[in-house]
Amino acid sequence: MHPFELHKAASAGDAAALIVGKADGKYLAGGQSLIAAMKLRLNAPSDLIDLAAASDLKGIKSDGKTVTIGAMTTHADVAASADVQKAIPALAALAGDIGDRQIRNVGTIGGALANNDPAADYPAAVLGLGATVHTNKRAIHADEFFRGMYETALESGELITAVSFPVPQRAAYLKFKNPASRFAIIGVLAAQTPAGARVAVTGGGSGVFRVADMERALAANWSAAAITHVKVPASGLSSDLHGSAEYRAHLVGVLAQRAVAAAA
Amino acid sequence: MGIPVSINVNGRAVDADVDPRTLLVDFIRTHCRLTGTHVGCDTAQCGACTVHVDGRAVKSCNLLAAQANGATVLTIEGLAAANGDMHPMQAAFKECHGLQCGFCTPGMVMSACELSGKLTNPTDEQIRDALDGNICRCTGYHNIVKAVKSGLSNMQK
Ligand SMILES: Cc1cc2nc3c(=O)[nH]c(=O)nc-3n(C[C@H](O)[C@H](O)[C@H](O)COP(=O)(O)OP(=O)(O)OC[C@H]3O[C@@H](n4cnc5c(N)ncnc54)[C@H](O)[C@@H]3O)c2cc1C
Ligand code: FES
Ligand code: FES
Numbered sequence: 054m055h056p057f058e059l060h061k062a063a064s065a066g067d068a069a070a071l072i073v074g075k076a077d078g079k080y081l082a083g084g085q086s087l088i089a090a091m092k093l094r095l096n097a098p099s100d101l102i103d104l105a106a107a108s109d110l111k112g113i114k115s116d117g118k119t120v121t122i123g124a125m126t127t128h129a130d131v132a133a134s135a136d137v138q139k140a141i142p143a144l145a146a147l148a149g150d151i152g153d154r155q156i157r158n159v160g161t162i163g164g165a166l167a168n169n170d171p172a173a174d175y176p177a178a179v180l181g182l183g184a185t186v187h188t189n190k191r192a193i194h195a196d197e198f199f200r201g202m203y204e205t206a207l208e209s210g211e212l213i214t215a216v217s218f219p220v221p222q223r224a225a226y227l228k229f230k231n232p233a234s235r236f237a238i239i240g241v242l243a244a245q246t247p248a249g250a251r252v253a254v255t256g257g258g259s260g261v262f263r264v265a266d267m268e269r270a271l272a273a274n275w276s277a278a279a280i281t282h283v284k285v286p287a288s289g290l291s292s293d294l295h296g297s298a299e300y301r302a303h304l305v306g307v308l309a310q311r312a313v314a315a316a317a
Numbered sequence: 318m319g320i321p322v323s324i325n326v327n328g329r330a331v332d333a334d335v336d337p338r339t340l341l342v343d344f345i346r347t348h349c350r351l352t353g354t355h356v357g358c359d360t361a362q363c364g365a366c367t368v369h370v371d372g373r374a375v376k377s378c379n380l381l382a383a384q385a386n387g388a389t390v391l392t393i394e395g396l397a398a399a400n401g402d403m404h405p406m407q408a409a410f411k412e413c414h415g416l417q418c419g420f421c422t423p424g425m426v427m428s429a430c431e432l433s434g435k436l437t438n439p440t441d442e443q444i445r446d447a448l449d450g451n452i453c454r455c456t457g458y459h460n461i462v463k464a465v466k467s468g469l470s471n472m473q474k
Binding site: 054056057058059081084085088089092101103105129152153154155156158159233234235 | 320336337338340359360361362364367373374375376379380381383384428431447448449450451
């Protein structure tokens with residue numbers, strides 16, 4: 054690991070102030086992606102701003118219409134939250150299936166979204182449920198937030214403070230996981246949201262995306278049968294030792310149908 | 318350029334100046350000289366380095382010592398009673414032959430102990446699911462599952 058300076062932020066405001074003027078400052082949430090990348094020297098920030106003590110970034114609120122989750126809320130806390138289980142059971146289940154128990158005890162929703170790993174689970178939930186990412190500067194709708202592999206709309210130094218999910222009529226997330234890393238080879242979230250039917254896919258290779266043809270078919274008829282004939286092109290999906298692009302395209306179809314059936 | 322950390326390890330307050338880069342597992346093994354916590358992969362995959370930080374099982378190879386500043390850390394050495402009697406989970410691993418080479422065992426035991434109070438009368442399936450962060454290259458897991466089942470039930474007594 055390259056040397057860095059560590060700063061403890063007491064609040065969200067404190068964190069945003071601390072990062073100003075740092076040559077290559079980064080926020081430290083759970084560190085489950087960042088520390089691993091720093092150990093491999095894939096990432097070498099000059100300064101880390103530790104968010105752990107910023108209690109205003111933690112916690113879950115639900116008012117029946119919207120579930121709002123603070124950026125520093127761990128995957129384990131989202132999975133175990135009675136409010137999330139009641140309002141958006143698919144989201145609680147998704148959080149409970151990220152990585153393994155030790156990772157879920159530390160990793161956070163804010164870190165997962167800022168990182169935007171192309172095989173991560175939360176991006177599928179945020180995009181598929183049409184959530185809004187709140188930062189210290191603005192509110193960014195999911196459709197504007199994800200910008201491809203490890204890229205997001207976040208500007209340098211911009212801090213995710215919370216994510217708000219409109220409660221869907223129904224939703225389900227299905228992941229076909231890599232048994233070793235537990236990341237998605239393909240994961241599909243299908244939802245009937247206040248803004249219409251949405252289908253979001255993660256694991257494709259270059260970042261989470263929506264499947265417009267499936268959404269149109271589902272808007273007319275919410276059933277697995279309605280999307281059986283929607284062809285998902287393999288172009289744009291990645292081929293690696295876990296599966297070819299054609300295999301991934303096939304998985305998108307199968308998992309989307311299962312997700313729709315599971316969310317019936 | 319050390320930074321001060323103050324961590325309660327197995328009931329003992331440890332104050333030290335550490336390089337910010339120090340991983341929690343290195344703090345435990347090198348600074349505290351508690352070598353029961355193992356490093357199997359150093360990439361957050363295997364779980365051999367699992368310890369509890371404020372009651373939560375974490376992989377100490379993927380955390381900075383500074384992230385545990387002010388926290389209470391429990392390692393495998395902190396489980397047994399002062400008179401040397403094994404913790405019920407340790408006893409269950411011995412009883413059920415839940416280990417062969419023993420390299421994964423400290424992590425398995427720490428991970429299993431965190432389940433106490435979370436899983437009551439778990440099925441084999443639930444135990445296997447819950448141990449998804451711990452890899453064993455020897456046993457084939459059957460006896461580990463047996464040990465965890467028996468250990469959890471004895472912890473409730
Ligand atoms: C063994 C293993 C298995 C895993 N399996 C999965 C899996 O199956 N599915 C999955 O989705 N993920 C998986 N992960 C990733 C895990 O979910 C991470 O916890 C998560 O991606 C990052 O969250 P973090 O809180 O640890 O963030 P960190 O690692 O602390 O930060 C990640 C990045 O986000 C930035 N950041 C953090 N918080 C904020 C914020 N509030 N505002 C702006 N930027 C911020 C950081 O600067 C950094 O660049 C796995 C990780 C490991 C080690
Ligand atoms: S050594 Fe930490 S998970 Fe393997
Ligand atoms: S007993 Fe050898 S790795 Fe588990």
